[in-house]
Amino acid sequence: MTIIYESEHRLARHLSTLLGEAVVVPTAEALVEQINADRDEQLVVFGPNVPLHDALVFAEQCRLRRPHLGVLLLRSDLDVNVLADALKAGVREVVDPSDHAAVLAAAGRSHDLSRQLLGAANSRATGRAAVPSAPVSAAPDDLVEGQVITVFAAKGGCGKSTIATNLAITLAQGDKASGRRRVCLIDLDLAFGDVAIMMQLAPHRTIADAIPVADRLDETGLRTLFTRYESGGAAVDVLLAPVQPAIAEEVTRDLITEIIHMARGMYDFVVIDTASAFTEQMLAALDATHHYVLVGTPELPSLKNLRVTLDMFELLDYRREARTIVLNRADSKVGLSMTEVEKVIRVPIAGFIPSSRDVPISANRGQPLCAAQPQHPVSSAIRDLAVKRFLGTATPAKRGIFARKKG
Numbered sequence: 171m172t173i174i175y176e177s178e179h180r181l182a183r184h185l186s187t188l189l190g191e192a193v194v195v196p197t198a199e200a201l202v203e204q205i206n207a208d209r210d211e212q213l214v215v216f217g218p219n220v221p222l223h224d225a226l227v228f229a230e231q232c233r234l235r236r237p238h239l240g241v242l243l244l245r246s247d248l249d250v251n252v253l254a255d256a257l258k259a260g261v262r263e264v265v266d267p268s269d270h271a272a273v274l275a276a277a278g279r280s281h282d283l284s285r286q287l288l289g290a291a292n293s294r295a296t297g298r299a300a301v302p303s304a305p306v307s308a309a310p311d312d313l314v315e316g317q318v319i320t321v322f323a324a325k326g327g328c329g330k331s332t333i334a335t336n337l338a339i340t341l342a343q344g345d346k347a348s349g350r351r352r353v354c355l356i357d358l359d360l361a362f363g364d365v366a367i368m369m370q371l372a373p374h375r376t377i378a379d380a381i382p383v384a385d386r387l388d389e390t391g392l393r394t395l396f397t398r399y400e401s402g403g404a405a406v407d408v409l410l411a412p413v414q415p416a417i418a419e420e421v422t423r424d425l426i427t428e429i430i431h432m433a434r435g436m437y438d439f440v441v442i443d444t445a446s447a448f449t450e451q452m453l454a455a456l457d458a459t460h461h462y463v464l465v466g467t468p469e470l471p472s473l474k475n476l477r478v479t480l481d482m483f484e485l486l487d488y489r490r491e492a493r494t495i496v497l498n499r500a501d502s503k504v505g506l507s508m509t510e511v512e513k514v515i516r517v518p519i520a521g522f523i524p525s526s527r528d529v530p531i532s533a534n535r536g537q538p539l540c541a542a543q544p545q546h547p548v549s550s551a552i553r554d555l556a557v558k559r560f561l562g563t564a565t566p567a568k569r570g571i572f573a574r575k576k577g
């Protein structure tokens with residue numbers, strides 16, 4: 171079905187006749203209600219009288235949370251800036267409403283793409299039990315939940331846990347515009363998780379405690395499994411990895427999907443630290459993720475693995491715009507130059523984190539740098555990344571889809 175969002179009554183009716191099988195909504199609120207009521211909606215057409223900002227914010231949020239929902243924008247006078255902004259936000263096409271053939275063709279193309287995306291998601295669901303677009307419980311407000319950020323690298327030891335812990339703290343500190351954020355950190359390096367040590371947390375409760383209650387875990391139960399970290403003006407709820415490596419195998423992909431899905435409804439950000447492997451467990455996490463932070467260091471083996479990861483992400487259909495490439499120990503003297511690095515990985519790097527002996531020192535002390543030394547160059551680099559990629563764009567959970575405009 172197609173949804174037409176247009177406030178001008180006659181034009182809305184006209185578009186509806188043109189597109190067939192369409193629902194017309196006159197306001198942003200009615201639009202949100204309509205798409206929350208039906209997860210399988212595939213196309214929203216923004217009429218020429220809808221404010222551009224509404225369309226862009228909507229497209230941006232859908233791209234992350236409902237990639238199969240296409241957005242078309244109808245604009246009579248189209249300038250290059252509008253087109254660039256629209257495409258950047260994830261609008262599939264911008265079309266002149268008076269060109270009926272073009273509107274119909276664009277709607278057709280969008281439906282085709284949505285069907286393909288849904289097909290890919292469903293075939294993955296059959297192979298791997300659950301995907302984010304088929305949530306555990308089809309929560310009607312899935313468009314207003316928290317953002318899942320997974321820190322991943324196919325090669326071990328390149329700084330995933332350092333980045334995940336510090337990123338979680340930075341996000342919890344928030345920014346001036348909207349204050350502190352509710353953040354949880356999940357250590358999915360199930361066999362050898364370091365988060366407890368890095369944040370000096372006693373692992374009295376871990377994800378292993380969720381295994382016996384997996385089939386009846388609810389938000390209240392999940393809350394009891396978190397260990398609270400508080401320091402440097404940040405509070406982060408941490409779900410620690412099992413103490414016994416052997417238990418790792420008992421954490422099923424379904425349990426991981428369920429936990430992430432539940433956490434999304436409880437926090438503004440869910441940050442996930444991972445193990446360096448494409449296991450079923452990691453794929454469950456990657457499938458349920460909105461943003462991928464992919465880490466590499468400026469050495470050939472690490473970069474080769476980063477390139478392989480990117481190729482793997484293509485195969486798995488993980489969206490390109492959801493990937494953030496971070497180069498850790500970027501200034502390392504023994505490393506390659508930036509030009510050489512970008513030549514190997516063939517994608518631009520979004521964040522550069524310097525090398526510093528304070529990083530291992532802080533890990534040994536169990537005091538992440540972003541909390542203990544917020545002005546440290548490593549903390550600043552992680553903060554810049556958080557502001558640029560997440561704090562500046564993401565909407566706090568449990569606010570409306572047009573929250574940025576109102577808030």
Ligand SMILES: Nc1ncnc2c1ncn2[C@@H]1O[C@H](COP(=O)(O)OP(=O)(O)OP(=O)(O)O)[C@@H](O)[C@H]1O
Nearest residue numbers: 326327328329330331332499524525526529530533
């Ligand atoms: N920017 C940095 N400067 C100096 N040392 C760093 C930096 N980032 C990470 N390290 C050090 O490198 C080692 C590996 O870092 P970390 O544990 O964060 O990586 P990881 O990818 O999580 O590793 P694993 O795959 O083993 O889980 C640690 O000793 C850490 O202190």
Ligand SMILES: [Mg+2]
Nearest residue numbers: 330331359364
């Ligand atoms: Mg680690």
